[in-house]
Structure formats: structure tokens, C-alpha cells
Amino acid sequence: MSISATEPVSAPLSPVSAGQAHVAVRGLMRVYPAAAGRASLHALGPIDLDLMRGEFFSVVGPSGCGKSTLLDVLAGLSVPSEGTATFEGRRIAGSVPDGIGVVFQEDSSFPWLTVFDNAAFGLRRLGAAETEVKARVHDALRLIGLSAFAGAYPAQLSGGMRQRVCIARTLVMRPRFILLDEPFGALDQQTRLLMGDELLRLWRETGATILLITHSLDEAALLSDRVGVMSARPGRFIDVIETGWSRDRDSRIASDGKFGAITGRIWSQLREESLKSMEVAP
């Protein structure tokens, strides 16, 4: 399913009909209309994409290409100017659908709640019984390795641990589609690799569909089933690469020869787009 690297591709669709896709995107565009002192801004698209249930899909692209905008639209936090996005057959339009979880780039843990209460927050809002909440929260904390810190406050934790709290909070609600916007951006390389392994383990245990936005080519190549490479603004997919990794992978596949080929292929297309985005004013 590899396609030529130079032109924008409009249909990196998997070979099944759109009706079976977990998340389906057709002709998605986001254009910011002209306002005082600024011309209209074509930020994203057109995008066509199908995500299969349980797939791990990464998006890489140069700064400002619209990756985060794509995540916003798919999460229901923002409305597309054109085109459609559907989740489990129903349109995503302006509100966050049930079954979707988001982990943001910036730490969004609530500083006034303990780790436990943070993780329990979303589920409690849905009115679940306290016994159910306790069970699920302890499970999630165990899964991400924060059980010992259940009573601590975010201010007492490191940046990486706070992000794990946010991930736990999302996991507790058992989303079927998880979107992560450069969740490990603020962390050092070693922590990133370990967190990547964690994420894979969580993915296997929950069976959720994952969309990961990252600027790290290595991370995309290591973690995903498929990698979408975006052009400079307005972002469109110029390539979608199938990695072909087995489900039980972890960071040690970095020593596999295929890994270098994949990252090499990503960079050969991304390099030019990155240069383009550097010349354009933000």
C-alpha cells in the first residue's frame, strides 16, 4: 500500500468498505475564515482516512501542518469546515462522542485532586457506582504503574507521571477510540521509549483504536501498525506506511533492519515538507 512520495494522496484507505471502518474520514477540511488583520487560513485537508477497529495509527508531519487540528476534529472538540468524520457509523460534529478518550500534549491533571480522584473523575461524572469506580481505578493505576501514588497530588509528581495520570483518567472510562496529542512531548528520550512500551501494553490489553500524533519519527515507526505522513500546511497525507509489526512488539524492534527502512522512508518525504514549513511564517 505504499504510494509515490511527491503528490498528496487522497485515498490511503484500507481495502475494506468505509462501513466497516471504526473511524472514517472523507474530504475533511478545516479553514479558518478571514478576520481582522488576517487572511483566511487553510489549516488542514482535504483528508481521507479509515481506521480499523483496534488499529494503532500514528500521524507525523512538520510543525504547523494541522496534526493537532485533525485530532481536535476527530475528538469532536472542533467542527470541520468541510467533509465528514464518523465514529462507529455516527457523525462526529462539534461535541465529543461517547466512547472517545483524549490525552493532550499539555498536562491536564487536576492539581486539587489526588491521583486516585483524578483517575476516577471521568467515570464518577457518568454516575457509576463507587465500587465499580474503585475497581476500575485501581486496575488502571496498576496498569500504568502508579498504584503506590494513589494518594499523592500531581504537584508532587514528575512530568511523566502526571501524563500517566491523564492516561489513567482516560483509560478508566474504557474508551474505544483513544486520541493522543504528542503525550510524551515534554519527556526525555529514555522515558519516552519506556512510555511507548507502556502504551503498547495498554493498547493490547484494552483493544482500543489508537491515533497518536507525534513529531518523533522513531516513535511513529516503533509503535504503529500504520504511519500517516502529513505535508506542510495545509496538511494532507502524502504517504501511509504499513509497518507490518506483530502485535506483541516493544521498543526492542528498533534493532530490526526494517525499522531503519521505515524511518528512512518517513524522513525522505518529511524532510522536504519540514523545510517548506520552516520558510512559512507561523
Added chain:
Amino acid sequence: MSRPAFYRTIVIAVALALLEAACRLGWIDRFSLIPPSEMLQSAAHILASGEYTRDILVTFGTVAGAAILSVMGGFAVGLILYRWPRLKRAADPFLASYYAVPSFIFYPLFIVMFGLNRWPLVAVAFVFAFVAMAISTVDGFLSVRPILLRAARSMRLTRTQTLRLVILPAAAPYLFTGVKLAIVYAFIGVVAGEFILSGSGLGYRIAFAYQSFETATMYGLMLILLVSVVTINMMLWSRERRLHARLSR
């Protein structure tokens, strides 16, 4: 006791000792200032005799009333200014100049509105104190990091839920500062008002003692006021610090 608290105690102790020495050695004459030890004696005597207890309670009661109203009123005004930023920007030049007006000049107006009782004094203190709460409320709401609001949206919270479960807890440190300031300004407003206007209360008694040349009584009453204000302030201040520390990173 923590290190800063330890040093603080030393500083205050040294200052008091110097003052005591200055008074007793005659560097400051007895008509102006009596030694702190005698102030303490006078204060103890006043409390024991119960002669001024009614005035003390009246003052504290009025302060409490003014503080509660200022907190509620200030919070409401703060909410409005937060919801309508244009209104806030329009009002900005006046938010600091406000303090230049001696609010007790409106005392006659308040007498007409509320009658000849303690309520006009509450009004004078309210006018002085509610602005601080309003500004703190706005600052508190503005301090909520936008990412927390996005997280709330991503978890499908309603507007009311977001306000109750995210915005209010996040703004809590600033709101608490506002409450503290409201109490402080309420104290100042009430006591100053009693000093100038009223016939009862601690402020009035201090003014009366001054005019009657009863310096010992005057300083005793001032000490009682000082210690009360400082104690309340310290209790609020330590709570405020803990709130701010929990929420900063």
C-alpha cells in the same frame, strides 16, 4: 516550628524588646507611647474587667457581617466582570482609584437607607471591601489553565459541571485570597468608621480614650485590636499558602 517562623519570632521579639527599652529609658516620652509590657497589662485588665466586652463584640459582629456581604457581593461582581470582559476593561481605571474615596462620606446616605443602627457602618465597610473580592474572583477565574477546560470538554462535562468541578477548584487559591482581603478591609472599614462616626464599638472606644487622655486604656484597646487582627490574618494566611502550594507546580 519552621525556620522562617523561627526567624520571624526572633525579629518580632527583638523589635518588641527595643521598643520596651526605648520607652523605659525615656527615648520616647510617656505621653506618646507606653512600653509594650504596660500595654499588655492594660489589655489584660480591660479584658478581665469586662467593661469593654460589649464594644469588642459589637465591632467583631459588624466586621463579620460586612465581610460576609463583601465576599458574596464581591464574588457576584467578579463573576459578572469575568463573563463580560468588556465591562471589566471599561471599569479597569476605577478599580485602583476606588480606594482614594473615603467611603464614610456616604454615611448619611446609608442612614437614610438603613436607619440609625449598625447597618450604615456595615455599608461603609462593604463599599470598601467588596472590590478586593471582586478583583480576586476575576483573577481566579482567569487563572484557570485553558487545558483544564479542554480536558473537561473532552470528558463531556456540562457547563454547570465544568464550573462546579473544574473552574471553582482551580480558582480556589485566588478566591481564598479574596476572602482574606475582604475580611481585612472589612476590619479597616468598620474600625475607621467607628473611630470617626459611631458611638459604639472598639474604634469608638479608642478615639474616646485618646480624647480623654487615657493613654493606657487607649493602648490596651489598640493592643487587643492588633492581636485579634493579626491572629485572624495568620490563620487565613497559612491556609492560603497551602492552597497556593497545592496548585502550583
Added chain:
Amino acid sequence: MTAHSRPSTGRFDTLVLVAVATLLWAGLAALVGPKVLTGPVETLTHLGRLLVDGDFQASIWETARAFTLALAIAWSVGLVIGMLLGASRMVGEVSEPILTALYSIPKITLYPVILLLFGLGLSARVAFGAIHGIVPVALFTMAAVRGIPPTYFRVARSMRLGPAATARHIILPACLPGIVSGLRIGFSLTLLGTLIGEMFASQRGLGHLTIKAMETDDTRLLMALAVLLVAVATAASAIMLGIDRRLHARRS
């Protein structure tokens, strides 16, 4: 939010707010009668007459004299104290509760002490005004200095700047916005303090006029004085705010 996007609507909005407040004022005055609250028109005409009156001008001059001195002391002493206390974390932690406690004392109760120490006259009024303004200026300055990124101090040391040079070239510019807020509040509170001082310690000045007006129930004079005070304090506050905004725009 860009500073340059709408200064004009900001000023217009303020005028609208003033207009609405004036209407409410007129309504309330009509309701309670001129003995209790003078209406805006009458107040402003009376103020106009006062401003051209020689005696009134002398009173203004008296107050201005005392106020300027008090403000100079409050601002300078407050700034110095604030910077000294803010520079060291330990010193700041030790002194902040003390300052806050001093701030919360109703200073009017110190008035007898001031009178006894300074006697009647200019120095008492200046002292009273100054003690109102010193603490808020110090507190705001301290907070601003504590907010300076520690790296700046390391840069100063690496360039071998002495304490005075560091204060002038690094500390002051870095924390100017926070300081300006303190100076604005300090201005208003010092003005209030000077007035209250004049109410008892003087036979001249606007504060003295105020107490006379209260004793003779001269509501019109009281309102005129209030309007004058608000106008002066607001003008000063607006000027300082304007300077502050321009400094902000330059650096962000």
C-alpha cells in the same frame, strides 16, 4: 490578547460606563433628596465654582503639598523594602506575614500614636499618608521581585554586576508591571491616608474641609470633594496603566 487591537473601544466603553453610573447617581439622588445625596449636575457645577475659588485652591495646594511628600516616601520606601525583601527567599518568607499583618491593621487606630510622635502639622499628615501606602507598595514589589526568573540573577552575576547595578538594570525592568500595580494602589491609599490625616491634624486642606462638611451636613461639598478625589485618582491610575500597557506591548 493584543494590546493594540482596541484601545479606542476601551476608552469608549469606559465613557459609557461613566455615563450609566452618572444616570444611576441622578436617579438615586432624585429618590433620596438633595440633603442626603446631591445630584450629578449640581455637584459638578458646585465643583466648578469651587475650583475657581481662591480659598478652595489654597486647600488643594495644602493637600497636594502633604500628599506629594507622603507619596514620594510611600513609593520610594515601599519599593526599596519590597526589593530588599523580595531578593532573598528566606527574608521574604520571614517578612511577608509581618507585612500582611501590618497591612491589615486599621491604620486609623495608629493615628493617636502618630499625633503623639509627630505633633500636629505637616509631618503628621505626611506620616499618616505614607504609612497607608508603604505596605501595599512593598507587598506588590516583593511579589514582583519573587517572580523574576532566577536565571536573570545568574546572568547578572556572570556579568559581575554589583547589587545596585543589578537592581537598576535587571530587577527593576523585569518586575515593572507588578510594581506599577502596587504604585497605583499605593497612590490611592496614600491619598486616602493624607486626607484622613488632615481630617484631624490640620486646620487646612481638603481633609479638613471634609470633616467640616460632615459636621455641617454640607452634602453638596462632600459630593464635590468625592468627585474631585475620584477624578484625580482615576486620572493618575489611568496614566500609570497606560504606561504599564505600553511597556507590556513592547515586550510581548
